[in-house]
Each structure stands twice: as C-alpha cells, then as structure tokens.
Amino acid sequence: MTRQSGKAQSGWKHESPPDRAWKGRPGRTRDAIAAEQDRAAGGRHKRSVDLGGGRFARASVELKVLPDTRRIRAYLRWSDGGKSPARYLGQVEHPTRAANLAEGWKMAWEKGLLTEEPPTEGSWASSPAVRAAMRANRSKDTRPELRLRSLLHKQGLRYRVAARPLPELRRTADVLFPKPKVAVFVDGCYWHGCPEHLRESRKNAEFWRSKIEGNQARDAETDRLLREAGWTVVRVWEHEDPDAAAARVISTVRGQSTDQHESEHTVPGVTR
DSSP states (O other), X not given: OOOOSSSOGGGOSSXXXXXXXXXXXXXXXXXXXXXXXXXXXXXXXXXXXXXXXTEEEEOEEEEEEETTTTEEEEEEEOOBTTBOOEEEEEEEOOSSHHHHHHHHHHHHHHTTOOBOOOOOTTOOOSSXXXXXXXXXXOSSSOHHHHHHHHHHHHTTOOOEEEEOSSTXXXXXXXXXXXXXXXXXXXXXXTTTTOTTTOOOOSSSHHHHHHHHHHHHHHHHHHHHHHHHTTOEEEEEETTSOHHHHHHHHHHHHHHHHHHHHHHHTOOTTOOO
C-alpha cells in the first residue's frame, strides 16, 4: 500500500478521516458517478468483472469508513443476477477521494479481479479503449447542446429537446421550435466531418471515412427533406462559440416567427 507524506491514516487515530478523502459529493447524477469511476479506473473498459460464460459486469469501487477503526476501506462491487457481490480490496490513505478511488482500482487489478471486456463479435472498434470511447459519446445532452440551450432559455425562447420535426421521418433535431418550424442540429466535429477539425483515423481509415461520408450524406438529405416540408434548418458545429451560435438561432427563430405572424394577418390583395 502506498504511503504519502502529510497527514495519512496513521495520523487519524483519534478522529475520522475528512469527508473529502472518501465521501462523494451529494446530489450527483448517475452519469456523474459513472464518470468519476471511469476517471479513477483509467477508462470504462477497465471496470469489467468476468462473470463467466461470456458475461461481464461493470464494477465500481466503494469507499467506507468503519467507526471502530477510523480507516478508509476500499471494496469492489458489481451486480450479478440481482445480487451485489463485494470484495474487500484493502485500506487506502490518500487525502482525496479521487486518489483513494484510483488506489482501489489499482488494488483490484493487482488482485486479478478485473479484466478488459473484449469487443463484441462483429464490432468494428479496434480495441476496448476505442469501444469504450464510442459508447461514451452521447447522442444528446452533450456539453455544446446544454450550453446552447441554456443561452436560448435565458433569452426567453422555449423549445423541445431531441424531437422529430416530422413524425414520419426518423430524424431527430437537438433543439426544435415547432411553431416557427425551426430545427437546430448540433453536429460533432468528428462524426459529421468538420472541415476545420476533422483528423482522419490511422486505424481502419477506409471504414471511418465511409462512416463519416455516410453521416454527411444523411445530413444533406435531412436538410433537403425538412426544407421541402417548410422547415428552416440551423446547423451548429460543436466548436462554434456558444454565444454566436445562440445569436444565430435566436435571429432565425424570431425572424421566422415575425414572417409567420405577418402572413397570418395579411389580408388577400392588401399590401402592408
């Protein structure tokens, strides 16, 4: 077990360890908790327990303080058929929770309790790390989307999130304004082939090039179909300045709303 200089557990004989050394921040979402474990383990692909028979479970490191010992103990936990097995890993003594979680994962690997889950049959991910990164890519509620939505909301705009402009068309807009018929898409630089930031992969280059070109063709088709149905499409790259992107969306929405209002109140044969 690694010993650190400063006040370690050997100095906590008459008091409990500080909360920051083992307690998680209250009110965290499940995604935030999972991200914390991923960081400590060195990636989601390094959190797998082999259950046998080709089955794997995602494990977590849990930190506990026992009142009688005043020591921080690390446990590895996972789910298996409705049960929650746990294995004691050892005592940890770092001053922060992040460091103690990382130490717990290190112990779990040293004890042979973990494995890297292999790619599923037919998967085109070149490694467990690539597969984990692809799984971690969100389809909605990405940081650029959340920032854009926050700015739009502050300006008084109300919208739908992750909604189809046309019910019969399986295309989902990230931000949708149904009444003025404005559909906003926030495109990731890699997956949608940003001309400024796309860096082609060195592995499976032909596959990824085909994948991205397919996404671009689908984007173009989506834009065409929506415009033919009377919608205005706004596309925002994830690298764009959020304030500038929000201003563009606001201008489009309010412009469409004004045009629609004037159209509804125009008397045939009368020019305003």
